[in-house]
Amino acid sequence: MILTSASAAALDAADPVAAAREHFILPPGVIYLDGNSLGALPRATPARLADVAVQEWGEGLIGSWNAADWIGAPARIGAKIAPLIGANPREVIAADSTSVNLFKLIAGALAMRPDRRVVLSEPGNFPTDLYMIEGLARMGLAELRLAPEEIAASIDEQVAVVVLSHVHYKTGAVHDMAAITAAAQAKGAMVLWDLSHSAGAIPVMLNVCNADLAVGCGYKYLCGGPGAPAFAYVAERHIAAFANPLSGWMGHAAPFAFADGYAPAPGIERLLCGTPAILGLAALEVGVETIAAIGITALDAKRAALTEAFAQSVLVLGAGHGLERVGPRDPAQRGSQIAFRHSEAWAINRALIARGVIGDFRAPDILRFGFAPAYVGYGNALIAAQTLAEILATKAWDCVEFRERLPVT
Ligand SMILES: *Cc1c(COP(=O)(O)O)cnc(C)c1O
Numbered sequence: 406m407i408l409t410s411a412s413a414a415a416l417d418a419a420d421p422v423a424a425a426r427e428h429f430i431l432p433p434g435v436i437y438l439d440g441n442s443l444g445a446l447p448r449a450t451p452a453r454l455a456d457v458a459v460q461e462w463g464e465g466l467i468g469s470w471n472a473a474d475w476i477g478a479p480a481r482i483g484a485k486i487a488p489l490i491g492a493n494p495r496e497v498i499a500a501d502s503t504s505v506n507l508f509k510l511i512a513g514a515l516a517m518r519p520d521r522r523v524v525l526s527e528p529g530n531f532p533t534d535l536y537m538i539e540g541l542a543r544m545g546l547a548e549l550r551l552a553p554e555e556i557a558a559s560i561d562e563q564v565a566v567v568v569l570s571h572v573h574y575k576t577g578a579v580h581d582m583a584a585i586t587a588a589a590q591a592k593g594a595m596v597l598w599d600l601s602h603s604a605g606a607i608p609v610m611l612n613v614c615n616a617d618l619a620v621g622c623g624y625k626y627l628c629g630g631p632g633a634p635a636f637a638y639v640a641e642r643h644i645a646a647f648a649n650p651l652s653g654w655m656g657h658a659a660p661f662a663f664a665d666g667y668a669p670a671p672g673i674e675r676l677l678c679g680t681p682a683i684l685g686l687a688a689l690e691v692g693v694e695t696i697a698a699i700g701i702t703a704l705d706a707k708r709a710a711l712t713e714a715f716a717q718s719v720l721v722l723g724a725g726h727g728l729e730r731v732g733p734r735d736p737a738q739r740g741s742q743i744a745f746r747h748s749e750a751w752a753i754n755r756a757l758i759a760r761g762v763i764g765d766f767r768a769p770d771i772l773r774f775g776f777a778p779a780y781v782g783y784g785n786a787l788i789a790a791q792t793l794a795e796i797l798a799t800k801a802w803d804c805v806e807f808r809e810r811l812p813v814t
Contacts, residue, residue, distance in 0.1 A: 407722075408787040416782075420707060422778055428448050428449070429780040431780060435761050436788055437777075438785075440775050441602060441625050445779075449691050449695065450688050453690075453691050478686045482689055489605055489701055491613055496611075498673045499623065500637060500681065503599070503622050505635075505678075507533065508540070511568060512546060514618060517643070522548045522563070524538045524567075525550050526538060526549065527556060527569060531570055556569065556580070557584065560588055566596065566597055569597075570602065571609065573602070576739075577741075579603075582609070597619065599620055601622035604636070619638040621635060623689045626777055627693050644675070699779055712743050712776050715743055716730065719790045746771055746772075754772055756802040762788070766814045
């Protein structure tokens with residue numbers, strides 16, 4: 406289906422999620438297709454942050470750890486993330502960054518498989534996932550193996566834990582969580598799913614898939630703000646045996662007993678390390694509530710239709726200029742993004758941004774467009790496709806200004 410002004414307007418008018426756009430603040434004239442990198446600002450967040458700073462911190466001072474339940478924030482917010490990822494509320498905690506949570510969970514999994522050392526991942530996985538495994542290998546705790554092609558076929562009795570992104574950050578391809586989890590468990594291995602590009606974008610069913618471990622990002626589709634705390638999931642059946650290698654006092658069974666010896670909290674709180682970042686958690690809580698209130702089923706249905714409409718429109722409107730579609734054609738097989746390859750992807754993306762269409766560039770040659778369905782509509786998708794087509798047809802990207810490289814892409 407190719408979008409036209411008429412069909413885009415009709416689709417927006419019939420869109421059950423369209424009203425959710427009002428729950429976000431976006432600058433006028435901007436079409437924001439980077440919610441998979443930094444989610445938009447929920448309208449309720451600035452006032453909530455001001456309240457936490459001025460009232461809870463400024464007035465309540467240290468008493469707010471109890472009075473405002475700051476101390477309960479990581480588990481409380483984890484419980485709110487849980488339904489979005491098919492977990493039970495006792496299995497998820499908001500804490501640290503995704504990278505740090507990867508360290509904790511991979512090291513914890515290795516300790517649960519003491520006769521195995523291999524951590525299996527795939528080439529082209531998100532860099533931090535691979536780098537964290539490399540770090541564990543340098544500490545002598547792990548051996549990194551990259552699956553040559555088929556993941557399930559590469560799992561053998563040496564593998565302690567399989568670490569995969571559920572949705573691939575560049576191509577948007579989705580791994581079959583149930584099948585890979587079952588294949589790993591059949592060989593006695595655990596699986597750690599990185600849900601950074603899944604949580605808040607597509608339904609995830611950790612419990613149904615019998616998943617062992619998961620981590621994910623708070624600042625992408627969950628709209629928690631730049632550098633928001635991430636989350637970690639440990640299946641309830643593993644929690645009692647799970648040892649957090651970063652055994653900080655906040656993960657202790659009784660932090661305020663100030664005992665010399667470490668004893669882990671009985672529940673998911675054992676995943677904590679140090680004092681939680683309350684301001685960041687406050688923003689994350691608003692983001693999670695905002696997305697959860699819209700409903701992941703409705704968001705997923707719109708995601709599938711919207712990404713498909715955009716991809717088809719680009720392929721027709723922008724035909725003949727060297728764009729190559731990347732990633733799964735079947736909406737059920739991908740996340741909430743569309744990617745194209747082009748040798749001039751960097752400059753094209755700069756030209757798009759200059760025209761108010763904010764997608765991103767992923768090295769070496771990928772144009773990536775995230776469609777956060779909570780605040781992107783069909784009219785936006787049409788303008789983005791038309792703008793891209795215009796830039797390609799006129800070669801507007803071909804100038805010094807747009808070729809200049811910037812540090813953050
Ligand atoms: C965004 C992302 C991360 C981010 O990790 P941080 O520690 O928050 O910087 C990790 N893994 C994947 C797959 C991601 O997409």
